[in-house]
Amino acid sequence: MQYTTLGTSGIRVSRLCFGSLTMGPLQAGLSIKEGAGLIRRALELGVNFIDTAQCYNNYPYIRAALKGWSGEVVVATKSYDYTAEGMALSLEEARREMDREVIDIFLLHEQETALTLAGHRPALDYLLEARERGLVRAVGISSHAVEAVRVAATMPEIDVIHPLYNRAGLGILDGTREEMLAAITLAHTRGKGIYAMKALGGGHLAGEARAALEFVLKTPGIDAVAVGMQSPAEVEANVAWCSGREPGEDVLSRLQARKRCLLIEEWCQGCGNCVRRCPQGALEVIDGRAVVDPERCILCGYCAGACRDFCIKVI
Numbered sequence: 001m002q003y004t005t006l007g008t009s010g011i012r013v014s015r016l017c018f019g020s021l022t023m024g025p026l027q028a029g030l031s032i033k034e035g036a037g038l039i040r041r042a043l044e045l046g047v048n049f050i051d052t053a054q055c056y057n058n059y060p061y062i063r064a065a066l067k068g069w070s071g072e073v074v075v076a077t078k079s080y081d082y083t084a085e086g087m088a089l090s091l092e093e094a095r096r097e098m099d100r101e102v103i104d105i106f107l108l109h110e111q112e113t114a115l116t117l118a119g120h121r122p123a124l125d126y127l128l129e130a131r132e133r134g135l136v137r138a139v140g141i142s143s144h145a146v147e148a149v150r151v152a153a154t155m156p157e158i159d160v161i162h163p164l165y166n167r168a169g170l171g172i173l174d175g176t177r178e179e180m181l182a183a184i185t186l187a188h189t190r191g192k193g194i195y196a197m198k199a200l201g202g203g204h205l206a207g208e209a210r211a212a213l214e215f216v217l218k219t220p221g222i223d224a225v226a227v228g229m230q231s232p233a234e235v236e237a238n239v240a241w242c243s244g245r246e247p248g249e250d251v252l253s254r255l256q257a258r259k260r261c262l263l264i265e266e267w268c269q270g271c272g273n274c275v276r277r278c279p280q281g282a283l284e285v286i287d288g289r290a291v292v293d294p295e296r297c298i299l300c301g302y303c304a305g306a307c308r309d310f311c312i313k314v315i
Contacts, residue, residue, distance in 0.1 A: 001014050001015070001016065001045065001046030001047065001239065001242070001243055002014070002015045002242070002243065002244075003015065003048075004223045004224060005193070005223070006105075006138070006159075006160055006193025006194070006195065006223050006224070007159065007160065007188070007191045007192045007193030007194065007223065008159075008191035008193075009137070009138045009159045009160060009193045011074055011104060011105070011137060011138055011160075011193065012048075012072075012074075013048060013049040013074050013195070013223070013224050014046060014047045014048045014049050014224065014242075015217060015223070015224045015225065015242055016042075016047050016049070016224065016225065016227065016238055016239060016242040017047070017049040017050065017051050017076075017195055017224050017225060017226035017227070018038075018039055018042045018047050018049065018050045018051065018226070018227075018229060018235075019051050019197065019226035019227050019228040019229065020035070020039070020050060020051060020052045020056060020058050020061065020062065020228075021051075021052075021053070021056050021058075021228055022203075022228030022229065022230050022313075022315060023035045023038055023058070023061070023228070023229065023230050024056050024057060024058035024061060025056075025057045025058065026055075026056060026057065027228075027230075027263060027313070027315050028230045028315055030061075030230065032060050032061050032064055033064070035058065035061035035064075035065075036061050036062075036064035036065040037065075037232075038065075038229060038230070038231070038232065038235055039061065039062065039065035039066075040065045040069070041232055041235050041236075042229070042235050042239065043065070043069060043071060043073065045235065045236065045239040046239065046243075047235075047239065048071065048072055048073050048074055049073075049074045049076070049195075049224060049226075050062060050073065050074070050075050050076070051076045051077075051162070051195070051197075051226040052075065052076070052077045052078075052098075053077055053078040053079070053109055053142075054077065054078065054079045054080070054090050054093065054094065054109075055078075055080065055109070059093075059094065059097035059098045060097065062075065062098050063097060063098045063099050066098070066099070066100075067099075074104045074105070075098065075100060075103060075104050075105070076104060076105035076106075076107065076160070076162070076195075077094050077098075077103060077105070077106060077107070078106070078107040078108070078109035078110075078142050078162075079091075079106070079107075079108070079109055079123070080109045080110070081120075081123045082119055082120045082122065082123050083122050083123060084122045084123060084125060084126040086123065087122075087123040087126040087127060088126055091103065091106065091126075091127070091130055091135065091136070094106070095135070101135075102134065102135060102136065102137060103135065103136050103137075104136075104137045104138065105136075105137065105138045105139075105140065105159075105160050106127050106130070106136045106138075106139055106140075107139070107140045107141055107142045107160065107162055108120050108123060108124060108127075108140070108141045108142070109142055110142055110143060110144065111141040111142070111143045111145070111148040111152070112143065112144075112145045112147065112148050112173065112174075113145065113147050113148060113151075114147065114148075114151045116148065117141070117148065117151055117152065117155075124139065124157070127139040128157055138159035138160050138193070139157070139158065139159055139160070140152070140158050140159050140160035140161050140162065140192070140193075141158065141161055141162070142161075142162035142163075142197070143161070143162070143163055143164070144163075144164040144171055144172060144173045144198075144310065145172070145173040145174050145175075146172065146173075146174050146175035146179045146180050146182075146183050147174055147175075149161055149163045149180065149183035149184060149187060150182075150183040150186060150187075152187065152192070153183060153186040153187035153190050153192060154186075154190070156190075158192060159192065159193060160192060160193040160194075160195070161184075161187050161192050161193070161194055162194075162195055162196075162197055162226070163180060163183070163184055163187075163194065163196060163197070164180070164196070164197050164198045164310075165177070165180055165181070165184065165196040165197070165198070165199070165216060165219070165222065166196075166198050166199050166200065166201045166205060166212060166215075166216065167205065167211070167212055167215040167216070168201050168204070168205060168305070170198065170201035170202065170204060170205075170304050170305060170310070171198050171201065171202060171304075171310035173310075181219065181221075184196075184219075184221050184222065185220070185221045187221070188220070188221030188222075189221075193223055194221055194222050194223050194224075195222070195223055195224040195225060195226055196216050196219075196222050196224070196225045196226070197225075197226050198310075199212055199213055199215075199216040199225045199226075199227060200212050200213070200227065200228075201301075201304060202304060202310065202312065202313040202314065203228075203260070203313050203314030203315060204301035204304040204312075204313075204314055205301075206260070206314060209237070209238070209241065210241045210246075213225065213227070213238070213241050213242060214241070217242060225242075230315065231254070231255075231258060232254075233251050233254035233255045233258070234255065234258075236248075236251045237251050237252070237255055260299060260314050260315060261292075261294055261297070261299075261314070261315060262282075262292045262294070262297050262299065262303075262312060262313070262314060263312070263313045263314070263315045264289065264290050264291065264292060264311055264312060265311040265312070265313065267309060267311060268289045268290050268309070268311040269288070269289075269309065269311075270285045270287075270288040270289050270290060271308060272285050272290075273306040273307060273308060274290050274303035274306050274307050274312060275290065276306070277302050277303055277305070277306035278302060278303055279300065279302060280296045280297060280298055280300070281296060282294075282296035282297040282298075283297075283303060290311070290312075299314055301314075
């Protein structure tokens with residue numbers, strides 16, 4: 001496993017970060033025992049970086065995985081809170097539920113514009129105070145938007161940025177892949193630690209996973225990449241690819257045998273773009289939300305490119 005430091009934060013992490021969203025209640029729904037086992041397997045293979053968020057509802061998975069583990073682990077979490085009072089409660093929840101005295105990285109979740117950053121200023125100020133008190137090591141933002149990354153790059157108090165970036169440009173709210181890279185490059189030159197998300201485009205690039213991961217990891221300015229993992233085979237394959245190796249045949253066989261399906265997130269607005277783009281006629285809008293017919297869906301990924309809100313994932 002390769003390791004690096006997140007910008008000028010002094011925090012040393014594996015270049016592969018365990019993205020915990022997909023294994024938990026919001027997507028795959030693995031049990032705490034199963035999810036903790038996946039995290040533990042990643043730790044055993046050299047991963048020391050875990051990404052989570054308050055809304056993922058999986059702090060107990062991380063607590064169980066880390067119980068008895070003696071190695072160094074860096075945990076990043078996020079909250080949508082915009083008040084100081086709310087952020088104080090969120091920080092204490094993270095510390096309590098994951099049994100961590102210090103949260104390594106705490107981010108404002110899904111910032112979009114200069115206005116949303118301004119609206120979350122009281123929460124950010126609380127995190128900065130918590131950093132001074134030693135309860136948090138680094139603060140920052142996560143974002144799917146070029147503007148938010150660009151603005152955060154100019155803020156000296158921001159340590160870490162968690163931007164959406166993949167070779168297809170899937171999921172960027174307000175620009176192109178090239179524009180997001182320009183914002184990331186600016187942030188990196190200003191000393192921000194950068195760990196990317198959605199390198200596999202919400203699962204739509206899983207069929208070209210090695211190339212997709214290499215593309216992101218070889219991008220100048222990106223320190224690490226968070227990848228969602230739902231099975232031991234995915235953990236082992238991603239560790240191999242991010243270490244410059246090819247997984248064993250048994251691992252690849254288990255990956256290929258895994259059945260995947262389309263997930264429509266609950267924030268779908270029912271715009272119908274995906275329905276019109278689907279060449280298989282596998283999608284329709286029912287009661288204001290897109291619905292997939294799994295018998296007709298071939299996971300071609302065309303719908304993802306048409307979705308304006310990145311609601312469609314492959315799990």
